[in-house]
Amino acid sequence: MHISVIGTGYVGLVTGAGLADFGMKVTCVDIDESKIKRLKKGQIPFYEPGLDDLVKKNLKAERLFFTTDFAKTVKNSLVIFICVGTPPLPDGSADLSQIKDVALRLAEVVDEYKVIVTKSTVPVGTNRWIKDLINQHKKTDSAIDVISNPEFLREGNAVEDFMHPDRVIIGGESAYAIAIIKDIYRPLYLAETPFIITNLETAELIKYASNAFLATKISFINEIANFCEKVGADVTVVAQGMGLDPRIGPKFLNPGPGFGGSCFPKDVKALIHQGRLSSSPFKILEAVLEVNERQKRRVIEKLESYLGEIKNKTIAILGLSFKPNTSDVRESPALVVVPHLLEKGAKVRVYDPVAMEEFKKTVGTLSIDYANSPDEALKSADAMVILTEWNEFRFLDLAKIKKLMKNPVLIDMRNIYEPETVKKLGFSYSGVGRI
Ligand SMILES: NC(=O)C1=CN([C@@H]2O[C@H](COP(=O)(O)OP(=O)(O)OC[C@H]3O[C@@H](n4cnc5c(N)ncnc54)[C@H](O)[C@@H]3O)[C@@H](O)[C@H]2O)C=CC1
Numbered sequence: 001m002h003i004s005v006i007g008t009g010y011v012g013l014v015t016g017a018g019l020a021d022f023g024m025k026v027t028c029v030d031i032d033e034s035k036i037k038r039l040k041k042g043q044i045p046f047y048e049p050g051l052d053d054l055v056k057k058n059l060k061a062e063r064l065f066f067t068t069d070f071a072k073t074v075k076n077s078l079v080i081f082i083c084v085g086t087p088p089l090p091d092g093s094a095d096l097s098q099i100k101d102v103a104l105r106l107a108e109v110v111d112e113y114k115v116i117v118t119k120s121t122v123p124v125g126t127n128r129w130i131k132d133l134i135n136q137h138k139k140t141d142s143a144i145d146v147i148s149n150p151e152f153l154r155e156g157n158a159v160e161d162f163m164h165p166d167r168v169i170i171g172g173e174s175a176y177a178i179a180i181i182k183d184i185y186r187p188l189y190l191a192e193t194p195f196i197i198t199n200l201e202t203a204e205l206i207k208y209a210s211n212a213f214l215a216t217k218i219s220f221i222n223e224i225a226n227f228c229e230k231v232g233a234d235v236t237v238v239a240q241g242m243g244l245d246p247r248i249g250p251k252f253l254n255p256g257p258g259f260g261g262s263c264f265p266k267d268v269k270a271l272i273h274q275g276r277l278s279s280s281p282f283k284i285l286e287a288v289l290e291v292n293e294r295q296k297r298r299v300i301e302k303l304e305s306y307l308g309e310i311k312n313k314t315i316a317i318l319g320l321s322f323k324p325n326t327s328d329v330r331e332s333p334a335l336v337v338v339p340h341l342l343e344k345g346a347k348v349r350v351y352d353p354v355a356m357e358e359f360k361k362t363v364g365t366l367s368i369d370y371a372n373s374p375d376e377a378l379k380s381a382d383a384m385v386i387l388t389e390w391n392e393f394r395f396l397d398l399a400k401i402k403k404l405m406k407n408p409v410l411i412d413m414r415n416i417y418e419p420e421t422v423k424k425l426g427f428s429y430s431g432v433g434r435i
């Protein structure tokens, strides 16, 4: 069976390479010519552990192909996975222009039965709209079916998540199309991965409800952490104690500088927007976003509590990506913290093992020093702030760093150090939710 994957972002590339690895012939299409040129040589445009090898292996096996030729690829495929972006618009709603563009291009070229599968995260009702749009504009009377098959991979762990998902969600109306998609995922089915077969709207909402719930868990623990600081409790032990209750679970209870990334903020906003339109407001989710914005600014409060005025102080920021093992800086807390420090007149030095280029591209001409190592960032600094829990930050030689820094202040927004150990070395230390 030949498959097309439209869009070569995280989801498109992992889906394309993953399905090729299941034994399918997969062609990935993008409108970005330079990206496709590089992908043909096996060059991945972002950092994602394991993806490089998976793409190269399947390119070599001639199961995975890259092209900009949309029409030819779609004509040769029975199944088309839509994996384009659905970024937020200023009002919080999802921008469906990439989806609409793909649907209209599909309408131009479908000339026999096709199964159109939406992997992009799209508001409830979008798959039905896609089907209507294609049917209204198609040039032949060939039938199409539309399937909602949301993706749950995490950046930094994307290949593993695709190959071993917790569940596969298939929403649709045609038993025939559902059977085709189930067959594509046969290796997962055989590995006893739970499959949920449901209608389009339910499948679409499972995705939003999952991301919104996880974001809620994070804002909840961030508020508990802030309270811990007031009353002298240790949030890491509170979270451990809560997490042992299987109804709560231990995961996603790590406080930090606020959640970021291309999905939680945008998906929570989009669900809030859709709730408002449907007169079914999501009060909890509005608070989740508000708490998250406040959390990003906690860094500044902590710095001011140690340094007084930040003006002319040198602040070393370790970690720019929104989480470790990715070069993605979309909605990263660093994008709020760094400009805020600059506004307050601080000198900012930053270091990240892989996200410096992306950060530079995103912030443009801000006056920031980009260091080549943690030591270079920390030399003569008045404070260090850990924003991302990269493994290399867990094993810093703090005794040496204390001598390098002008002022040994450590603001550990990921709680990767033990407060007592760090304080014994002579640092002023502040984690999140433990003093
Ligand atoms: N990034 C992630 O970890 C996850 C993302 N998602 C969802 O998956 C979708 C895609 O996300 P990303 O992969 O991060 O997207 P992205 O924005 O990084 O990449 C989208 C790609 O689609 C291409 N594209 C746009 N219009 C096109 C067209 N008409 N024809 C062909 N290619 C076109 C763009 O050039 C770009 O390469 C979004 O809806 C997102 O919410 C879901 C789960 C995880």
Ligand SMILES: O=C(O)[C@H]1O[C@H](OP(=O)(O)OP(=O)(O)OC[C@H]2O[C@@H](n3ccc(=O)[nH]c3=O)[C@H](O)[C@@H]2O)[C@H](O)[C@@H](O)[C@@H]1O
Pocket (backbone or CB within 6 Å): 121, 151, 152, 153, 154, 155, 156, 211, 214, 218, 251, 252, 253, 254, 255, 256, 257, 258, 259, 260, 261, 262, 263, 264, 322, 323
């Ligand atoms: O829809 C999506 O795109 C994806 O969104 C998230 O994946 P991702 O954004 O890659 O990263 P996460 O590991 O979920 O982390 C998101 C943010 O929450 C923060 N976080 C996470 C967990 C935690 O305990 N505390 C915390 O602050 C992270 O630092 C990061 O900024 C979901 O985990 C995926 O299941 C989903 O497919």
